[in-house]
Amino acid sequence: MPTLEDPVRLATEQALGRHAGQPGNLMPILHDIQHQLGHIPEAAVPMLANALQLSRAEVHGVISFYPHFRQAAPAGITLEICRAESCQAMGANALIDHTRKKLGCDFHEHSTDGKVALEPVYCLGLCAQSPAIMLNGQPHARITPSKIDRLLAEKGV
Secondary structure (H helix, E strand, C coil): CCCCCHHHHHHHHHHHHHCCCCCCCHHHHHHHHHHHHCCCCCCHHHHHHHHHCCCHHHHHHHHHHCCCCCCCCCCCEEEEEECCHHHHHCCHHHHHHHHHHHHCCCCCEECCCCCEEEEEECCCCCHHHCCCEEECCEEECCCCHHHHHHHHHHCCC
């Protein structure tokens, strides 16, 4: 009977096989696993440590050091709010406060309903139209609290 660990084991073994023998292969393996599963499950850590002759702490340290790596499944909606100087000067901090309260979370966390991942971004190149956000990869400019509420409502939040 298949277990919940089977996809993790399969993805980990495949990633290890694809990058076998490469010097410094932990990072490409971690990217590979995350690409396959959407995150790097805790169950992959001991398998990686054993296969690469590293301690679990070393593997976990790399995963937790790089903000790109996720240790939990991603939310269906990713909201990135620009924290660059131009956006801050044009009201991004108030927008961030509003969004944190609305979603019930802080940066690098999921909303209380688990639907939205709130992430900082440090420039979207929309400085002349600040403040700016990225919602599921789509940029939006001149954002106000009411605009962010409307955009999230369109996504069912």
